[in-house]
Amino acid sequence: MSTEDSIPPWIAAQRRQLLAQRGHAWLLSGPSGLGQYTLALELVRAWLCENPSEDGACGHCGSCHAIEVRTHADLCVLMPETDMVERGWPLPEKAQAEIDDKKRKPSREIRVEAMRDAVQFAQRTSARGRGKAVLVYPAERMNNVTANALLKTLEEPAGDVRFVLASEAAHQLLPTIRSRCLGHALQWPDEAESLAWLAQQGIAPDVAGPLLRAAGGRPEDARALAQGGRSPQAWALLPRAVARGDATALSDFSPAEAVDALQKLCHDQLARRVGAAPRYFAEADLPPPPGVGPLTRWARALAKEARTADHPFNSGLMLESLVAQARIALNSRH
Numbered sequence: 473m474s475t476e477d478s479i480p481p482w483i484a485a486q487r488r489q490l491l492a493q494r495g496h497a498w499l500l501s502g503p504s505g506l507g508q509y510t511l512a513l514e515l516v517r518a519w520l521c522e523n524p525s526e527d528g529a530c531g532h533c534g535s536c537h538a539i540e541v542r543t544h545a546d547l548c549v550l551m552p553e554t555d556m557v558e559r560g561w562p563l564p565e566k567a568q569a570e571i572d573d574k575k576r577k578p579s580r581e582i583r584v585e586a587m588r589d590a591v592q593f594a595q596r597t598s599a600r601g602r603g604k605a606v607l608v609y610p611a612e613r614m615n616n617v618t619a620n621a622l623l624k625t626l627e628e629p630a631g632d633v634r635f636v637l638a639s640e641a642a643h644q645l646l647p648t649i650r651s652r653c654l655g656h657a658l659q660w661p662d663e664a665e666s667l668a669w670l671a672q673q674g675i676a677p678d679v680a681g682p683l684l685r686a687a688g689g690r691p692e693d694a695r696a697l698a699q700g701g702r703s704p705q706a707w708a709l710l711p712r713a714v715a716r717g718d719a720t721a722l723s724d725f726s727p728a729e730a731v732d733a734l735q736k737l738c739h740d741q742l743a744r745r746v747g748a749a750p751r752y753f754a755e756a757d758l759p760p761p762p763g764v765g766p767l768t769r770w771a772r773a774l775a776k777e778a779r780t781a782d783h784p785f786n787s788g789l790m791l792e793s794l795v796a797q798a799r800i801a802l803n804s805r806h
Contacts, residue, residue: 478672478673479510479514480507480510480661480665480669480691480692481661481665481669482507482659482661482665483507483510483511483514484527484528485659486511486656486658486659487511487514487515487518487527487528488526488527488528490511490515490656491515491518491524491526491527491528492526493654495634495654496629496633496634496635497626497629497634497635497636497637497652497653497654498512498515498635498636498637498653498654498655498656499611499637499638499639499642499645499649499650499653499654499655499656500512500636500637500638500639500656500658501638501639501640501642501655501656501657501658502640502657502658503640503658503688503690504640504690504692504693505687505688505690505691505692505693505694505696506658506659506660506690506691506692507658507692508609508610508638508639508640508658509559509609509638510692511638511658512607512609512636512637512638513539513607514528514529515605515636516539516547516605516607516634516636517529517535517536517539519602519603519605519634520535520539520544520546520547520600520602520603520605521533521535521536521602522534522535522536522600522602534600535600535602542560542561542562543562544600545599545600546598546599546600546602546603546604546605547604547605547606547607548589548590548593548594548604548605548606548607549561549606549607549609550582550586550587550590550606550607550608550609551582551608551609551610551613552578552579552580552581552582552610552613553567553571553578553579553580553583554578554579554580555609555610556578557578563578564585564586564589566585567583567585567586580613580782581613581614581615581618582608582613582614582615582618583618584615584617584618584621587614587618587621587622588621590606590622590625591621591622591624591625593606594606594625594629594630594633595630598632603632603633603634604630604632604633604634605633605634605635605636606633606634606635606636607635607636607638608622608635608636608637608638609637609638609639610638610639610640610641611637611638611639611642611645611649612639612640612641612642612644612645614645614649616646619645619646619649620646622649623646623648623649623652626649626652626653627652635653637649637653642655660689661691663684663689666684666689666691666694667680667681667684669691670683670684670691670694670695670698673695673698675694675695675698678704679698679704680694680698681704682704682707682708682754683697683698683702683704683707685751685752685753685754686702686704686707686736686752686753687752688736688751688752689751701724706721707753708753708754708757709721709757710722710733710737710753711737711740711753711757711758711759711802712757712758712759714734714737714795714798714799714802715759715798715799715802715803716799717795717796717798717799718795719791719792719795721795722791722794722795723791725791726781726787727777727781727782727787727790727791727794728778728781728782730781730790730791730794731774731777731778731781731794732778734774734794734797734798735771735774735775735778736751736752736753737752737753737758737798738767738770738771738774738801739751739752739771740752740753740758741758741761741762741767741802742761742764742767742768742771744758744761745761745762745763745764745767746764759802762801762802762803762804762805763804763805765804766800766801766804766805767801769801770797770798770801773797774797777790777794
């Protein structure tokens, strides 16, 4: 499958729309799974391409190849180091050496040192003569110090540099950052469009439909669930299993995935309690909803768990605790 074939049609349409507009800095925002990173990368590919069209980069020139192999001299990618590694972007030599020497672990934030390097990059002359681009994702992973290091360059950019910031929580960005960017809210594809694209990715319809529901209608998240081996059958059984206190229902979930799944279950039970339709689970798969009070307390507890789910002290104990919490909440009537 070619790179172009793998671009979802709703991303291609937004790419065309944004390339028709002028601006040195874009902020792409919306919930996860809608393609912020994909659209941001498509924009910088087009900006730096030697033979661009109104539909984006050509995909064949030296610039496009350099981005594909992660070696483009005029593209600076700012991500948490954990994301850089996951997506195949090289770390700065100093950062890689520190991690290799076990002096520290890869950062989950965008480090201020990387931002300072990006500011210096923005001031240099373009190597390939097509200008320069800076891609920041997820932009909400900048702390205030890092964001302020970017602010001056956003206010007074060099003549040939453009920025695209992509975020799944744009409200967490400094207002001064948001105000210096042109904003674009990611568009939600309809269900038929999402299912057609998931079929293109090789995901069978009987899997794609339930996983699209499990992902809340977000097709990239649904694809990630399928690629992670998530079973629609196991997803359907999860609500009643955790209501019984059966911890094996979450045995193949990481703590962060378990918290996310339970937050979806809590959401659906709250929705049913106030007369709305569930979003993530089929209604037939859900046990009777408990009272609003227990669900509200459970939602607060899950929000607290989410803050430390990426680095729990003991993941096995955390999963057991999460299931125990769920059993109490789902079986309470007061």
